[in-house]
Amino acid sequence: MVVAPKSTLGNWMNEIKRFCPVLRAVKFLGNPDEGSYICEELLFAGKFDVCVTSFEMAIKEKSALRRFSWRYIIIDEAYRIKNENSLPSKTMRLYSTNYQLLITGTPL
Template sequence: MEYEQRLIAAAELVLAGDRSADGGPLLDPTDLKVSADLKPHQIEGVSWLVRRYELGVNVVLGDEMGIGKTLQAISLLSYLKFHLMSPGPFLVLCPLSVTDGWISEFTKFCPSLNVLRYVGDKGHRGSLRRMMYEHVHEQILLHNAHPELPFDVLLTTYDIALLDQDFLCQIRWHYTVIDEAQRLKNPSSVLYNVLEQKFIMPRRLLMTGTPIQNNLSELWALMHFCMPSVFGTMEQFISTFKEAGDSSGLA
């Protein structure tokens, strides 16, 4: 019962935020600072993401492929940086196969965001790390009390996040976007546990176009990764929703 009450309390918090926004204006697209004409559903989507951010709620964006999830995510990061004046830094994790696509869309739609493409071989990544250390060290020598990193967004892959976890987990990421988040459907995987336990990223957006397919354990994995304090253990989650299905005749 305590677990169910926790879920209900979290849902009521979000619903209250939505009710307060009902009838109110969507975000002004000019506040997003992107050079794109967002479609109505994208403006609504970014407005929804911003409301969740303001509530401190992490989310899964499960739009189908081709709907424009990447542009919505870039618009959100731009809004955080240039409208809410967040210092960042932001982290984008994705498969290697889509890194070029992300860079292309950042360049096309939001060139004002300074994006570091943290990929390549060990030597190249080592050079990038030295550049970052030197940049921060110079600011410290100039008595900057809050030295900033030489980028707004660091874009890297799941594999490199594992290889260079000791470096990347030293950075407190203000907001993290995880593309093709179906990679996190296995809570026993090394990737899941490293990201959850070692990386400092309290604000998270998971993007996936892959349906859950009624698998409660996979659904829990994504929900728990978003909000571990709310969704508890897999056993609690499965027991609660299996009982709900049984009582409604859906099981």
């Protein structure tokens, strides 16, 4: 799973297509109807390899995303989880994962 700011999700999708075209990437973003469709139709084990989502969706749809045991969680702009008492930080710690990669241009 890749968690990033909304403004960079399109770039993440483009880079995945460019460098790993065999991966089946799902962009998990949208209004409640689109989110429901993605949860019901696309977010099933074996139907995708990478889920690219925003911090807001990771917080709002944590019940849907917690169904999975993620091998990797990549957190772009990881300064947003610097404060361990913040909602994004608490939510990211709820997810089951083997590895986390924190990416930021801001010194932590």
